[in-house]
Amino acid sequence: MIRLEDLSVAIDGRPVLQGVSLDLPPGRVTGLVGESGSGKSMTALAITGLLPDRARASGRVLLDSRNLLETPEAAMCRIRGSRIGMIFQEPMTALNPLMTIGDQVAEVLRLHRGLDRRTALAQARERLDRVGLPQPRFPLTLYPHELSGGQRQRVAIAMAIALRPGLLIADEPTTALDVTTQARILDLLSGLARDEGMALLLITHDLAVVAGMTDHVAVMQSGRVVEHGPTEAVFRQRRHPYTRQLFAASRHVPARIPPGPATPLVQVTDAVREYRLPGGGLRALDGVNLTIARGESVGLVGESGCGKSTLARAILGLDTLQGGHIRLDGQDIAAVRPMPRKARARMQVVFQDPFGSFDPRWRVDRLLAEPFHLTGRPPDWRDRVATTLTEVGLDPDDARKFIHQFSGGQRQRLAIARALIIRPALIVLDEAVSALDVRVRAQVLDLLARLQAVHGLSYLFISHDLSVVRGVTDRILVMQAGRIVEEGTPDQIIDAPRHDSTKALVAAMPKIPAGWL
Numbered sequence: 001m002i003r004l005e006d007l008s009v010a011i012d013g014r015p016v017l018q019g020v021s022l023d024l025p026p027g028r029v030t031g032l033v034g035e036s037g038s039g040k041s042m043t044a045l046a047i048t049g050l051l052p053d054r055a056r057a058s059g060r061v062l063l064d065s066r067n068l069l070e071t072p073e074a075a076m077c078r079i080r081g082s083r084i085g086m087i088f089q090e091p092m093t094a095l096n097p098l099m100t101i102g103d104q105v106a107e108v109l110r111l112h113r114g115l116d117r118r119t120a121l122a123q124a125r126e127r128l129d130r131v132g133l134p135q136p137r138f139p140l141t142l143y144p145h146e147l148s149g150g151q152r153q154r155v156a157i158a159m160a161i162a163l164r165p166g167l168l169i170a171d172e173p174t175t176a177l178d179v180t181t182q183a184r185i186l187d188l189l190s191g192l193a194r195d196e197g198m199a200l201l202l203i204t205h206d207l208a209v210v211a212g213m214t215d216h217v218a219v220m221q222s223g224r225v226v227e228h229g230p231t232e233a234v235f236r237q238r239r240h241p242y243t244r245q246l247f248a249a250s251r252h253v254p255a256r257i258p259p260g261p262a263t264p265l266v267q268v269t270d271a272v273r274e275y276r277l278p279g280g281g282l283r284a285l286d287g288v289n290l291t292i293a294r295g296e297s298v299g300l301v302g303e304s305g306c307g308k309s310t311l312a313r314a315i316l317g318l319d320t321l322q323g324g325h326i327r328l329d330g331q332d333i334a335a336v337r338p339m340p341r342k343a344r345a346r347m348q349v350v351f352q353d354p355f356g357s358f359d360p361r362w363r364v365d366r367l368l369a370e371p372f373h374l375t376g377r378p379p380d381w382r383d384r385v386a387t388t389l390t391e392v393g394l395d396p397d398d399a400r401k402f403i404h405q406f407s408g409g410q411r412q413r414l415a416i417a418r419a420l421i422i423r424p425a426l427i428v429l430d431e432a433v434s435a436l437d438v439r440v441r442a443q444v445l446d447l448l449a450r451l452q453a454v455h456g457l458s459y460l461f462i463s464h465d466l467s468v469v470r471g472v473t474d475r476i477l478v479m480q481a482g483r484i485v486e487e488g489t490p491d492q493i494i495d496a497p498r499h500d501s502t503k504a505l506v507a508a509m510p511k512i513p514a515g516w517l
Contacts, residue, residue: 001024001025001026001063001166001167001198001199002023002024002047002061002062002063002084002166002167002199003022003023003024003060003061003062004020004021004022004023004024004043004046004047004059004060004061004062005021005059005060005061005062006019006020006021006058006059006060007019007020007021007043007046007057007058007059007060007061008020008057008058008059009039009042009046009051009055009056009057009058009223010055010056011052011054011055011056012054015223016039016042016055016223017039017042017043017046017057017223017224018222018223018224019059019224020039020043020059020220020223020224020225021225022043022218022225022228024167024199024201025199026166026197026198026199027193027194027197027198027199028193028199028200028215028216029189029190029193029200029202029213029214029215029216030199030200030201030202030214030215030216030217030218031202031203031204031209031210031213031214031216031217031218031231032201032202032203032204032217032218032220033203033204033205033207033210033217033218033219033220033246034205034219034220034221034246034437035205035221035246035437035438035439035440036205036407036408036409036436036437036440037222037407038220038221038222038223039220039222039223039224040171040203040220041171041203042223043220044086044169044171044201044203046061046069047061047068047084047167047169047201048076048080048084048086048169049068049069049071049073049076049079049080057069063079063083063084078112081108081111081112081160081162081163081165082112082163082165083165083166083167084165084166084167084168084169085159085160085161085162085163085165085167085168085169086160086168086169086170086171087153087156087157087160087168087169087170087171087173088156088171089171089172089173089175091144091149091152091153091155091156092144092149092152094156095144095152095155095156096144097143097144097145098143099143100140100141100142100143101128101133101138101140101142101143101144101147101155101158102121102124102125102128102139102140102141102142103121103124103140104155104159105124105127105128105155105158105159105162106120106121106123106124107120108159108162108163109123109124109162109163112163113163121140123162124140124158124162125140127158127159127161127162128140128154128155128158130158130161130192131154131155131157131158131161131188132154132184132188133151133154133155133158138151148181148304148305149177149181149304150177150178150181150184150185150304153173153174153177153185154185154188156173157173157185157188157189157192161192161196161198164196164198165198166198166199167198167199167200167201168189168192168193168198168199168200168201169200169201169203170189170200170201170202170203171203172203172204172205173185173189173202173204174186174204174206174209175204175205175434175435177304177464178302178303178304178464178505179464179465179466179505179508179509179510180303180504180505180508181303181304182209182464182508182510183508183510186209186212186213186510189202189213190213202214205436205437205438206438206510207235207246207247207250207438207512208250208467208509208510208511208512209510210231211231211235211510211511211512211513211516212510212511214231215230215231216228216229216230216231217229217230217231217234217235219234219240219242219243219246221240221242226240226242226243227239227240227242227243232516235247235512235516235517236515236516245439246438246439247517249438249439249441249442250438250512251517252438252441252442252445252446252471253471253472254442254445254446254448254449254471254472255446255449256297256449256452256453256472257452257453258474259293259294259295259296259297259474260294260295262293262296263293263294264291264292264293264294264327265292265293265294265296265328265329265425265426265458266290266291266292266315266326266327266328266426266458266460267290267291267325267326267327268288268289268290268291268311268314268315268324268325268326268327269289269324269325269326269327270287270288270289270323270324270325271285271287271288271289271290271311271314271321271323271324271325271326271334272285272286272287272288272321272322272323272324273285273307273310273314273319273320273321273322273482274322283482284307284310284482285307285310285311285314285321285324285482286307286481286482286483287324287483288307288311288324288479288482288483288484289484290311290477290484292426292458292460293458294425294456294458295452295456295457295458296458296459296474296475297452297458297459297461297472297473297474297475298458298459298460298461298473298474298475298476298477299461299462299463299469299472299473299475299476299477299490300312300460300461300462300463300476300477300479301462301463301464301466301469301476301477301478301479301505302478302479302480302501302505303480303501303505304464306479306480306481306482307479307481307482307483308462308479309430309462310482311479312349312428312430312460312462314326314334315347315426315428315460316344316347316349316428317333317334317338317339317343317344317347320334320337321334328343328346328347328425328426329346329425331343341374341375342374344374345371345374345375345422345424346424346425346426347424347425347426347427347428348371348418348419348420348422348424348426348427348428349419349427349428349429349430350412350415350416350419350427350428350429350430350432351415351430351431351432352430352431352432352434352435353435354403354408354411354412354414354415355403355404355408355411357415358403358411358414358415360402360403360404362402362403363399363400363401363402364385364389364398364399364400364401364402364403364414365382365385365399365400367403367414367418368385368388368389368399368414368417368418368421369381369384369385369421370418371418371419371421371422372421372422374422375422382399384421385399385421386399388417388420388421389417391417391420391451391454392413392414392416392417392420392447392451393413393443393447394410394413394414394417407440408435408436408440409436409440409443409444412432412433412436412440412444413444413447415432416432416444416447416448416451420451420455423455424457425456425457425458426457426458426459426460427457427458427459427460428459428460428462429448429459429460429461429462429463430462431462431463431464432444432461432463433445433463433465433468434463434464434465441468445468445471445472448472449472459472459473461473466493466494466505466506466509467509469490470490470491470494471490473490474489474490475487475488475489475490476488476489476490476493476494478493478499478501478502478505480499480501485499485501485502486498486499486501486502493506494506494509
């Protein structure tokens with residue numbers, strides 16, 4: 001379907017792709033792996049003709065013997081969608097929030113095939129049914145914000161396959177999804193590749209997903225393909241040092257010091273949170289009980305919509321309970337509104353997307369000093385910023401930079417520094433490493449373990465990646481439909497799950513076959 005021959009790309013003279021050669025034949029799933037900045041997404045943009053304005057490409061991207069690098073933009077507009085489809089990492093930003101899902105899928109059909117609106121909507125209905133969004137539960141009149149993350153990703157897939165393209169490019173399509181939703185999306189993609197005879201290029205940093213999904217894999221480093229071949233052969237042999245480094249990072253477990261005596265820090269008792277909806281009510285938290293001890297790491301897992309983030313917001317004082325209690329050091333902080341600043345300063349949060357949680361107009365020193373509004377800005381605040389930057393492995397001179405000048409892993413270190421600077425007792429980590437590649441993730445997890453040992457921090461670690469949660473927590477809680485349905489040590493939860501919801505989560509975990517390691 002597509003052949004890349006000696007593809008090179010430079011931006012302002014700086015090489016970002018160097019001599020990439022790759023075959024993407026019909027019906028085959030090819031994985032493209034590597035850390036952030038290795039050139040994976042740039043390869044996809046080169047194939048689709050969506051390179052930045054200042055980029056200069058050489059080599060060949062052949063589609064039926066036609067070099068797409070030399071194809072005029074008007075012709076590429078006809079090829080995109082009809083011959084090549086692309087699924088982006090974040091569906092909420094890829095979809096138009098002002099258009100219904102039916103109109104968005106129909107738009108592809110109307111633009112490329114000239115169909116009238118009624119006919120296009122009828123075919124859009126068929127495509128949405130194909131990706132698991134059937135009538136009457138998912139009418140064409142829904143908007144993206146009315147769907148969950150996994151459902152929005154299905155709409156993006158329906159748009160990408162609307163014209164049954166020969167090549168489908170999926171760029172980190174499941175990074176932010178829970179394991180059961182991820183499993184359904186990956187099954188859908190592999191089924192589409194098989195049933196429609198499409199070539200599928202899966203870009204991901206998750207080696208376990210690659211092992212279970214792909215026929216062929218290419219490993220990228222610094223803009224080059226350093227190793228490629230059948231997936232099983234590459235996983236077993238790992239001839240290139242960089243491939244071995246990726247595998248070592250994917251299995252990395254940080255060295256942690258077990259917590260001391262279980263002195264309660266946070267106690268949640270019979271927490272209830274309800275939302276009023278036009279058709280009735282939704283109970284997001286239904287009698288939740290939770291205890292986090294000083295110096296303890298507690299994992300919170302469950303499918304999207306089970307109540308994990310609602311519980312985190314309630315603990316942080318960002319959401320109001322209709323019933324129950326939340327105690328911090330014995331004080332009921334849920335009963336006082338607004339939450340006292342002294343209590344709020346004892347708890348901080350690190351979000352999944354560090355770039356979205358920072359004001360891009362502020363320099364790092366101002367960003368990191370932001371939590372001082374809870375405690376009062378001390379005279380030596382700049383020294384504290386410098387000290388905290390050093391603690392998270394950055395340079396004090398970084399204080400005068402803007403957030404866009406950092407990589408994804410560095411931004412996450414800055415987010416941790418902002419949470420750490422006022423020395424809280426509890427840090428809530430909401431999917432804090434899910435978007436990071438395996439080597440950066442290993443570094444951040446080591447950092448969190450070291451900071452916990454030095455400062456005696458407690459962590460509430462919210463994640464959909466059970467393999468990560470297993471290595472960084474002392475206990476795991478499993479949520480379903482607003483309730484804690486199972487609790488235990490990581491080994492108990494993952495090796496011997498008891499509740500059906502836990503069993504489903506464990507079964508959906510992508511795994512590298514034991515014989516391949």
